[in-house]
Amino acid sequence: MFAGTHRRIVSIWFPRLASDRALRACPVDGPFALAQRLGGAETLFCLNAEAEAAGLHRGMRMADARSFCPGLVSRLARPDLDMRFLAGLRRWAERYCPWVGIEGQDGLVLDITGAAHLWGGEETMCADILVRLTRAGITAQLGRGASLGAAWALAHFGPPSPETPEPDLLALPVAALRLKPNIVTGLQRLGLRCIGDLAASPRAPLARRFGPDLLTRLDQALGNSPEPVTPASEPPQFVTRMTLPEPIGLEGDVMAGLSRLLVPLCARLAAHQAGARQLVLTLRRVDQANQQVELRLAAPMRDPARILPLFTHGLAKVDAGFGIDQLRLEATQVEPLSPVQLGTPPVASPDRLADLLTRLGRRIGLENIHRFLPAKSHIPERSFLIAPAAFSPAQGGFHAPRPRPLRLFPPEPITATGPTPPARFRWRAMPLTTARATGPERITPEWWFEDENWRHGLRDYWRVETAEGRRLWLFFTPQNPGWFVQGEFA
Amino acid sequence: MPNVGNHGLSRYAIRMSHADLPFFPLRPGRVHEVCGPSAPVFAACAAAGLQRPVLWLREAWLTETLNPLGLLSFLDPTWVLLARTPTQTDSLALAEEALKDGSLALVVLEITRLLDLREGRRLQLAAGIGGTTGLCLIPEGMGSNAAETRWRATPIFDAAGTDSTPMRWEIIKNKSGTLGAWNVCWNAQAHRLDLVSPAGE
Known part of the structure; x- marks a missing residue:
């Protein structure tokens, strides 16, 4: 009788992930440690085997560590880079089985059920993992078991390399x-x-x-209670790359290479029913200097024949130097683009405006598209609200007790004295003459709000029509004499 | 403005209807420009009576705000959508997208630096595709050659009336007609533009 397949899990623990990452980028002979700033004191975050042999341990103060081991080389810890490195290792581990998840900060977990025989058995597979990781300079400990918990326990507390039979x-x-x-x-x-x-x-x-x-x-x-392995989902990558055996320098050659890159990229976009909104072409020169050509499209597109000519303008500005030996094309901004029926007229849908707002918001952020909402206040700045249009429905009910200016600006002081509007004044470097003044309209501050702008107290508002034509909204602050311009009427 | 002066134009006012002002309302599907101190009033007049959404684009660093209570005499402020963009490049990109879409009636764009011919032409093409009117509020002398019409709107002092809004509108560039100048006044009760005696020189 078939008893079901037994789950087999491999857990990989990287005890020195952070320092291994730093050392891979820039190798150091001798004791090495990554330091982390915790509450004003630098402590050791991760160290290599030599540093541990010298008697240092994690969490030790940097000053103590230096006195124990004067030759210690240290760098600053970068947890964000560590996580990226771990994500890279996770992608690499997918070569062994398709079901790989990240475990904590420094581990991977592989569900190898039904995949081990492809590598000639579990022992061979684990040995291969260890050999490849060691060759890459990464310390790892493997555990293998019938459940995630067992594999984790053996990786962290079992023997350094998995044995057969499994330890108890x-x-x-x-x-x-x-x-x-x-x-x-x-x-x-x-x-x-x-x-x-x-x-x-x-x-x-x-x-x-x-x-x-x-x-x-x-x-x-x-193994009495189930625990699934959660594989991290990989977002689709819209990148293609072409490395050339000989450097190229002619614009036509680059365009030919680009046309070859565009075809698979657009095919991948089509498979995901997406269109590119922004493309970046990176040209690597033989002297390692990168040149980038950015193309922003007005609408999502995935037709290679249409995109290719749009690159000509940007490519003309590229300096090829001693030649270009790698082209990399990436769709940095992708939007859904579903297939459309040819030959039917576009149907006007009622939520076209909402779609438009979404598209506008994708560029500047939806919170930057506003609409006016009414508010109950006599204070000019607070007599209306400005709210994000996407999150607040339109409301009517605006009411102006008296004619209000079309434009408001932060109060701009003018030199004048006395409670009646000045006969002549200068505003924005313009000499103006008062021809008619209507007012005053007294507005008192809302004392229940703390408002920095109203610290001058009461305001007497005047509509001042100047002989030059401008119709301005002036106010006088009797409690703290001064004249300001705050708006302009239609 | 000195050439208009304080001569009490309402005394001669022959109230004329809206239709007598040529080239206004603005030709749809094209991008127009307006400069001068009353440019926002011009935009509000252009947006009045459309009964469809209007998008007003301005850069975030500009401190002036449109007052919905001041807009009340022109149109219902619920039709107005405001977008605050980080740079003018973003404003132009948004304006192009909005003009092309066709679900708006008018896109008002506040310009702070000179548009080159390519940018002006792209806006014009986008307006043509969507059938939307575009209106750029430009500083004096920053017009683009691609604009359909360019207006200068300046307020003038009205010696007789109160609470009225006389302005002088001049067409200073016109791709499909002649230039001209008019004294106009927005009638807040009737929500329409009154032509106040042709402003002859």
Whole structure:
């Protein structure tokens, strides 16, 4: 009878991921450490084997480490680069099986069920993984088991390379169950040191004392409770590249290369029902200087014959230097573009305006497209609201108690004295003569709002029609005498 | 403005209807330009009565704001959409996209640097595709050769009336007609433009 396939999981732990990454980029002989700034003091974040041999450990203060080991070479930790490196390793690990997930900050987990025989068995596969990682300068420890928990435990607490037969999971310490440190300490105080002790003890008191998490972890490690491997989804990459055996320099040659790059790129865009909105062509010269040509399209497009001529203008400005030996074309901005029926007239849909706003918002951000909403206030700046159009429906109900200016600006001071509008004044370097003044209209500040602009107190607003034509909105602040221009009427 | 002066033009006012002003409303499907201190008023007049959405593009660093309570006498402020763009290049890209789409009635674009012929022509083509009117508010002397018409709008002092908005509108460039100048006044009650005696020189 068929008993089902047994799940097989491989867990890879990179104990020195961060320092291995830094050392791959720039190798150092001797002790090396990455430092991290924590609360004003630099502490060791990750160190290589030589530094550990010299007696240093993680979390140590940088000053102490230097006194222990004067020859220590250190650099600053970059957790963001570490995560990118780990994501790269994850993509690399897909060569072994299609089901690879990231585990924590420094591990990978591979579901090799049904994939190991392609590599000649699990042992050969694990050996191959280890050899390739070691050759790349990355320290790794592998664990292999019937569940994710077991594989993780063996990777972290088992022998450095997987053995056959597998070591007994029950002999490993309780910390191998991915528990919180306080639970581990608690268990050790009870005398439960290894997983076997835990599995043999009654469950109910454990759950009462340590919560359900402990038993869940135990069941996951022993394979009694399922735990899936979540493969990270890879977004589609719209990039094509062409490396040339001999450098090229003529514009026609670059265009010919570009036309070859465009065909597979557009085919991939078509497969994803997408169109490129922005394309970047990177031309690598033989002297390693990159030249970039950017093309922004007014509408999403995926027709190579239409895109190619649009590049001519940008390519004409490229300096080929001693020649170009690599072309890389990337669609940096991609928008959905579904296939359209030919020959039918476009149908006007009611939400065309919303679609337009979406497209405009993609360029400047939807929060930068506004509409006016009414507000109940006599303060000119607060008598209306400006709200993002995409998130607030239109509202009517605007009401102007008296004629209001068409344009408002931050108050601009003018030199004048007295409570009546000045007969002559200068505004924006223009000499103006008051021909008629209407007012005043007194507006008092809203004392329940803290408003920096209203710290001058009351305002007496005047509509001033100048002989020169401009119709301005002036105000006088009687409590703190001064004249300002705040708006211009139609 | 000195050439208009303070001569009480309302005394001679012959109220004429909207239709007597040639080239206004602006020809749809084209991009027009307006300069002068009353350029925003011109834009508001152009947007009035359309009863369709209007997009007003301006760069984020400009501190002036449009006041919806001031717009009330021209059009319902709910029709107005404002976009704040980081640079003029973004403004132009957005204007092109919005003109091409055709779901707006008018796109108003505040220009801060001189457009070259390519940019002006691209706007013109986009307006043609979408059938949308474009209006660029330009600083004096920053016109683009691709514009269909260019206007200068300046306010003038009205000695007789109060609360009226007399302006002088001049066509200073016209691709499909002659130049001219008119004294106009926005009638806030009737929501229409009144022509106030042809401004003869």
